[in-house]
Amino acid sequence: MINQALHDMLQSVQVEKKTGRIVVLGLEGGHSRMCSLGMKDGEIVNASYQKLQDNAAITAILSLEVQQVRFLVVPDVPVSGFPGLYSINDILQDTADASRESSVKQGLQAEVTRLVTELINPSAAQMIETIAKNTSPGEQPKEFLDRSFEYAKMMAGKGKATSAFAPLFDKIK
Numbered sequence: 001m002i003n004q005a006l007h008d009m010l011q012s013v014q015v016e017k018k019t020g021r022i023v024v025l026g027l028e029g030g031h032s033r034m035c036s037l038g039m040k041d042g043e044i045v046n047a048s049y050q051k052l053q054d055n056a057a058i059t060a061i062l063s064l065e066v067q068q069v070r071f072l073v074v075p076d077v078p079v080s081g082f083p084g085l086y087s088i089n090d091i092l093q094d095t096a097d098a099s100r101e102s103s104v105k106q107g108l109q110a111e112v113t114r115l116v117t118e119l120i121n122p123s124a125a126q127m128i129e130t131i132a133k134n135t136s137p138g139e140q141p142k143e144f145l146d147r148s149f150e151y152a153k154m155m156a157g158k159g160k161a162t163s164a165f166a167p168l169f170d171k172i173k
Contacts, residue, residue: 002091003066013071014088017042020073026064035061038077044088046080054082062091108137108168112148115164119156127151141172 009022022037035049035057047057109132116124128148137144145168152161 002062005069006066009069010088013039014042019077020071023070023072024061024066025068026066028064040077044085045077054080055086058086108141111168116152119152119160119164145169
């Protein structure tokens with residue numbers, strides 16, 4: 001998920017149609033890394049991160065643990081010839097989608113975990129974590145609930161599981 005400072009910087013550069021470089025200092029595996037996004041008239045025109053360029057660099061930059069973000073005015077920014085270079089809108093939309101999915105996933109998984117710990121016992125939460133790793137609550141909510149329900153039904157009985165899970169199944173319809 002994109003760092004808020006980087007998100008805000010990208011929005012600002014886009015709105016103000018700036019030309020220059022966004023320089024990002026971040027951590028990767030405990031090591032400091034510096035990378036940059038070349039901007040022209042508020043759009044990304046190139047990106048570099050270590051030996052990566054263009055979209056591969058952008059993807060790597062977005063995964064960094066960002067420490068600092070700065071904008072440097074540079075009047076002549078080289079333009080990459082890479083077709084299909086990610087736009088700021090692409091990046092901001094992807095992060096909005098990821099944020100929504102993460103919120104749904106966390107909410108659904110938290111609710112199911114609460115239910116099974118009440119129905120069965122606290123150690124049942126580990127099974128829900130395992131189910132979530134194999135069947136994403138954000139991407140596959142119905143399948144996640146089905147698998148969790150089957151587990152709860154096996155451990156607590158069909159009647160208890162059905163009444164506990166009914167409101168969740170209604171929510172995802």
